[in-house]
Amino acid sequence: MTTSESCSDCSVRDQALCGSLTNHELESLNRLGRRRHVAKGETLAWAGDDNLVCGNLLSGVLKLSSATTDGREQIVGLLYPADFVGRPFADQVDYDCTALTDAELCVFPREPFERALADHVQMERLLLQRVLAALGDARGRIVSLGRGSASGKVAGFLLDLADRAGTSGCRAMPGGPLTFDLPLSRGEMADVLGLTIETVSRQMTAMKTAGIISLPGGRAVTILDRQALEARLD
Amino acid sequence: MTTSESCSDCSVRDQALCGSLTNHELESLNRLGRRRHVAKGETLAWAGDDNLVCGNLLSGVLKLSSATTDGREQIVGLLYPADFVGRPFADQVDYDCTALTDAELCVFPREPFERALADHVQMERLLLQRVLAALGDARGRIVSLGRGSASGKVAGFLLDLADRAGTSGCRAMPGGPLTFDLPLSRGEMADVLGLTIETVSRQMTAMKTAGIISLPGGRAVTILDRQALEARLD
DNA sequence: CGGCGCTTTGACTCGAATCAATAGGAGTGG
DNA sequence: CCACTCCTATTGATTCGAGTCAAAGCGCCG
Missing domain, CATH: 2.60.120.10 (Jelly Rolls)
Structure with missing residues (x-):
């Protein structure tokens, strides 16, 4: 170097x-x-x-x-x-x-x-x-x-990351599924959002169960239903 | 004008x-x-x-x-x-x-x-x-x-205001009691701190009861024990 | 295989929000 | 001066969501 x-x-x-x-x-x-x-x-x-x-x-x-x-x-x-x-x-x-x-x-x-x-x-x-x-x-x-519920905070954070990934990475279709890698651990997400690891984890699995996102493995996230994510902002 | x-x-x-x-x-x-x-x-x-x-x-x-x-x-x-x-x-x-x-x-x-x-x-x-x-x-x-408890948020806010008032207003003795007027209502304090009116009010009266502050009336606040206030920051 | 770190899941607790009622204070008009 | 209203603040009873404590599960690497 x-x-x-x-x-x-x-x-x-x-x-x-x-x-x-x-x-x-x-x-x-x-x-x-x-x-x-x-x-x-x-x-x-x-x-x-x-x-x-x-x-x-x-x-x-x-x-x-x-x-x-x-x-x-x-x-x-x-x-x-x-x-x-x-x-x-x-x-x-x-x-x-x-x-x-x-x-x-x-x-x-x-x-x-x-x-x-x-x-x-x-x-x-x-x-x-x-x-x-x-x-x-x-x-x-x-x-x-100041205002968000736990689910609102997590949803907002994912949308932020998606927008950032969306500009550099590529999305097949506007509104279609978008996959990207989280640069942070659950613990770090918690530290961003003012929550605990457990709460972040629970919110993520709740969204997965609801069919809003999927977690293909590693730190990857796929946003399946952006509108549902936006609806969670509060 | x-x-x-x-x-x-x-x-x-x-x-x-x-x-x-x-x-x-x-x-x-x-x-x-x-x-x-x-x-x-x-x-x-x-x-x-x-x-x-x-x-x-x-x-x-x-x-x-x-x-x-x-x-x-x-x-x-x-x-x-x-x-x-x-x-x-x-x-x-x-x-x-x-x-x-x-x-x-x-x-x-x-x-x-x-x-x-x-x-x-x-x-x-x-x-x-x-x-x-x-x-x-x-x-x-x-x-x-992100981190503070309700009492920590309120204590921190009062200290901020005290410092600001302390530079322009005058304090009899360093460490001694300091009185100033809140420029905000309870509701506005709540909106700053991400709390509700009731919680802010309860925290204020708790501090008054503990002898840390007094509320002479109107929007005035007197800080009686700055150290105790700092100890509440968490 | 076994150990280690990260994540998920569960049971329970606790603190702040919510809902609801009361009290105080400033201003108005009789 | 008092009666009345309006608005803000306080206090109380209860609920609910996130934190805490604890136990697995999973992936990774030696």
Whole structure:
């Protein structure tokens, strides 16, 4: 794994922040950054650490989480490829950042990156938009956590994942069955939704029994009846 | 209520975004904006509306909320003086924005404001930081909603308000009793915390009975024993 | 095969929601 | 000033859903 990979072969070249840069600008940013591979389960940064790096996620899924005093954790956000990772202008890391799957990032030391931001107004603009999107995502999660029943939360989560998988993966027919792999364990789903493992499991089997989804094995899920899923949102 | 008030007498002049501007820049922005007063209970914008304005909150408290199908609502955020209101770069309003108290804003038409942002890099930078802060706030709310017990949620909320009141109001002694007015009704507290009115009320009286707080009347609250409140967070 | 981690399933408990009634407080008008 | 209404808050009795505790089941890898 060399550190000299160029941006031209970047899998998220046109979706991530750097898409706003000219080739020449990209060149100078590229000298700042390096590729980093993280294994599934590995934690990139712990809440409270000095905030040293930020970057773009190239592949894989990360979770942002906060440990609670009772030994469990609450996941406050999930990061997918092309998402921005880290929090500029903060001295400390605010949430644990852990890989749910093997993942690859393009990381920059924070301070030079902040200087680069100032030089590339377009990039700062894109970052602003991304943070606004993250804020929208977080607020959506608030609504789901505050109001939903257990079945509503699980249904909503599956729909979120389906939409995300639907854009990249392929669906035979709009409205037809859609299969994808959950990037999380039952326990992690519980930590996202503010439920327990047992409750998540029960909801999943209830939906399977109702013929709304099927669980072909492993972490795969097939959505058989999207409308029924939407009807469960409450 | 004239619309020609100048920025020089603005109560949040040095805390809000505009604090980054020179007097000359301020002048040109001032021509864009106007003061707007909203009465308690009035809704500035409804989710789904065309997104026409943004601005700074000068005084009062606003709520951002989402109506749920069961007729209740979830409050996703509270806005205090000097906070930025609205979401640049979005075509539609994403959450209802309603005044919890009488409030005063300095509003700008969205599109000209976005252009002004581009011209004033420093202001865009400050906006970015503010949105990052809002994201942190939202994520904190996620943790509280996902994990806390009812008493933990109420205790945490009171502590938040106390900290906010503590900076502007005055506290006789650090650690000593602190009194402030709730800007929300019981029902609104319930909508913030994802609880019911009855549960919030019960938690408040339980804390009063335990000697942790007192409720002098109206919407006032006195925190008698901050440590006990912190111990209730879970 | 056997052990380990993740998931499912079951029986029971407990906390918050719900349903329902009462109390308090602000404002109005006689 | 009191009587009345309206609205918010409190309190009580009961229900219900998710948590907890406990026991299998299953898949995976050594």
